[in-house]
Amino acid sequence: MKYILITGGVISGIGKGVIASSIGTILKCNGLEVTAIKIDPYINIDAGTFSPYEHGEVFVLDDGGEVDLDLGNYERFLDATLHSENNITTGKIYQKVINEEREGKYLGKTVQVVPHITDCIQEWVEHVSKLPVCKANESRTPDICIIEMGGTIGDIEGMPFVEAFRQFQFKVGRTNFFSVHVSLVPQPKSTGEQKTKPTQASVRELRGLGLSPDLIVCRSEDPISEEVKMKISNFCHVAPHQVISIHDCTSIYRVPLLMEQQGVLEVFRERLLMPILGPSPLVDSMSKWRDLADRFDKLTDETVIALVGKYTKFEDSYASVIKALKHASLAANRKLILKYVCSEDLEPQMVNENPVKYHDAWGSLVGAQGVLVPGGFGYRGVDGKILAAQWCRERNVPFLGICLGFQSAVIEFARNKLGLKDAHSTEINPDAEHPVIMNMPDHSNPKLGGTMRLGRKATIFMPKEPSRPCRLRKLYGNVDVIEERHRHRYEVNPSYVERIEAAGMIFVGKDDTGQRMEALELKDHAFFCAVQYHPEYLSRPLRPSPPYVGLILAASTQLDTDLGRNLRSLAVRSRNSSINIPLVKDLLPLAPTKENGELNPSEVKSVLEKLASASTTPAKSTASASSTFFD
Incomplete structure (x- = not known):
């Protein structure tokens, strides 16, 4: 050693x-x-x-x-x-x-x-x-x-x-x-x-x-x-x-x-x-990193994402989230323009307390092509996250909620679609009349250190039904089970699930007991997805996180294009596979283009089909989150 x-x-x-x-x-x-x-x-x-x-x-x-x-x-x-x-x-x-x-x-x-x-x-x-x-x-x-x-x-x-x-x-x-x-x-x-x-x-x-x-x-x-x-x-x-x-x-x-x-x-x-062989003119051991760095520097088409959080004064507060967005942007061939929006600045009281911050925050939110609401703890800024979720839901703006962002989306929906005006989380209001988000009974501990629901857990996608369209399942490669890392103490109250789903918010993923809600989507929306887990923890530069890729594709209007569909079709790849498939984006330049410089869809499809056939590894019904998309 x-x-x-x-x-x-x-x-x-x-x-x-x-x-x-x-x-x-x-x-x-x-x-x-x-x-x-x-x-x-x-x-x-x-x-x-x-x-x-x-x-x-x-x-x-x-x-x-x-x-x-x-x-x-x-x-x-x-x-x-x-x-x-x-x-x-x-x-x-x-x-x-x-x-x-x-x-x-x-x-x-x-x-x-x-x-x-x-x-x-x-x-x-x-x-x-x-x-x-x-x-x-x-x-x-x-x-x-x-x-x-x-x-x-x-x-x-x-x-x-x-x-x-x-x-x-x-x-x-x-x-x-x-x-x-x-x-x-x-x-x-x-x-x-x-x-x-x-x-x-x-x-x-x-x-x-x-x-x-x-x-x-x-x-x-x-x-x-x-x-x-x-x-x-x-x-x-x-x-x-x-x-x-x-x-x-x-x-x-x-x-x-x-x-x-x-x-x-x-x-x-x-x-x-x-026992290192050292550099060789025939073998460039760093070729993947060299290509990665070159591609990152050459990105020109911009996609603007608003990150609505509580800790936006310090970039490292959302280090993995930012990295996952960058990985996904690279996969979608887009230059990420990230706007940090303090969720407190979106709240109504800021009109009087600091009108400049209020208007700047809403200006950034309204001008974004997609919105990400990440996790957090405590009451501060939660109302701003709820308002951001409402804006995206009502204006058909691509939205991704993570952990507290997931819970904020549920609270907003319960308030404004179900009419439960007092709907809230017991973390914020223990006496809420409608506790749509509640403390997990098996994680109720007065000690704070190491007592949450932590680590890698399974999420099971619900059976395929016409009434349950599932973008997330497609992004993960149409697998039945995924594994992602968690860090939370609160969850969706199961007693409200039926009413919420009847109004159009579908819980497409649950834990292995079927009682804990893990992922949701909205019907008839460009892209409104939220997850209780933290997919950013398993994102890799060459294997971006599927939910983050979905947000970037939706924000750049690629999600439902031929390119978006073909990118998702390459998702299922076992993390343990020893077969290396080149990056999709590295092969796209090989496809002939139209006269206006755009990729020819039929040729792109041909390249992608050849790429997919290069793998002899059969698709598995269970996927690690970071094993999807590219290898």
């Missing part, structure tokens, strides 16, 4: 997660199995009780773990399935050591940070690094473990982890441990000169703590010059080829390519003695 430790200096939020994911991508593209660990030095047990304004969104794993959003980056880049243990916190480590002390494991000894806490960290890393992360081959253990240490070098809360890895490098041996330090190279506008002193100071502190970097990644606005690279090399005790530049890129898909171009693979091969 080889271990690659990623540390950061100068400032937090410098991009260690993207660097870690990019390194993993390069190694995986060269035939190695890669896992990843994120270390967060806060005392919380997990990220489940954080406000999104603290550390961004809470990412949910298959096993129900509520973890840091960087694990979402790892899963998307590496196409891996990680575990809750892949997120280590100070709280988890101390809890484990204290529990063991109470059980008598350290009987007679004084329990201390060194060696007991540091030993626990090392044991945890060794254990988790061996857990399989590939669904297609669960018997294969990883070859490489990438470990990202949160925060910056010098933070007092991170010291036990730094000390643990100082010891760990000798425990596993020099050829099995590699240290990457990510640092900022600022360029003040007053001088225009790139400054190396912050990086020199950061590396000096890291070396003073017993870790010497084998690779220094310099983050900057523009590429660093050779002169700056040589200066960092001289003062930080590394060779020039061990200093690489990662400047601000057009998309994060460019980062693995930048690193590969600067020879990081050769550095890893020399230092870790890894």
Whole structure:
């Protein structure tokens, strides 16, 4: 097992997660199995009780773990399935050591940070690094473990982890441990000169703590010059080829390519003695990423989506949602224009409190081609989400609701179609006369941490009937069962389901008991879909989430075109399949066009039929959400 430790200096939020994911991508593209660990030095047990304004969104794993959003980056880049243990916190480590002390494991000894806490960290890393992360081959253990240490070098809360890895490098041996330090190279506008002193100071502190970097990644606005690279090399005790530049890129898909171009693979091969074949003129291992980045940069046709949320001041609050929208836009060959609308600003009281915000918010909503209402908790801004759902329903605007967005759509429908004016969620109004959204009895717990309905669960589409048209089923490839990740404590009240469906809102997906509503659609609407689960968690750059693809296709008026129908027809592909089908959009340019430059529908159909016939894998009746569309 080889271990690659990623540390950061100068400032937090410098991009260690993207660097870690990019390194993993390069190694995986060269035939190695890669896992990843994120270390967060806060005392919380997990990220489940954080406000999104603290550390961004809470990412949910298959096993129900509520973890840091960087694990979402790892899963998307590496196409891996990680575990809750892949997120280590100070709280988890101390809890484990204290529990063991109470059980008598350290009987007679004084329990201390060194060696007991540091030993626990090392044991945890060794254990988790061996857990399989590939669904297609669960018997294969990883070859490489990438470990990202949160925060910056010098933070007092991170010291036990730094000390643990100082010891760990000798425990596993020099050829099995590699240290990457990510640092900022600022360029003040007053001088225009790139400054190396912050990086020199950061590396000096890291070396003073017993870790010497084998690779220094310099983050900057523009590429660093050779002169700056040589200066960092001289003062930080590394060779020039061990200093690489990662400047601000057009998309994060460019980062693995930048690193590969600067020879990081050769550095890893020399230092870790890894069995990597290296770049070959005959085999471009990064071709998929190169094509992905090129396609992203060349998108021109715009689609405007309004994201109506509660935490719109901080983009990372909706990291997975935004990524899923980008994946879907890329699949639909559309450039995403995302408008952030604070749901509170849509509410009537804002007319008097802040009329400028009110009119700006409604202007963004009305001008959007599609609307997404994501999840959230608490009463703040819920009325704005309900108003957004009403606007889309009444104006035939494509709409996708996720979790609380799903519940908001139900509340709005009950109020304005069923006439239940007091309809609400018991989360917001426990005394509502019509509690169309209620607390789940099996998840009623006064403790908030880890007590929701969490993790990967099955959703069963209802039997096909003329009265139950199901766009979502088509988007998922006409399968009977899908699996998606959940994170919620409230659900649709079953006693109102019959009345709601009779009025035209159809619950097309339910859980395996048939009692819990998972997905809904409106009859006779361009695209009005909502789901209780979080499909964004399983979206991948090359396999976008079907509900998100549906929203983008509908917003760009492609959903009911030949192209839209053919895209959906390619949906069923087992996640475990070993057969690689090229991206649909990569083949479309091969189809002849009309004189006006548009794709010829008959030729497109021919190309797609050939593409579909390339797969010999039979369609399955159960699909993983992220296994659909493209592979």
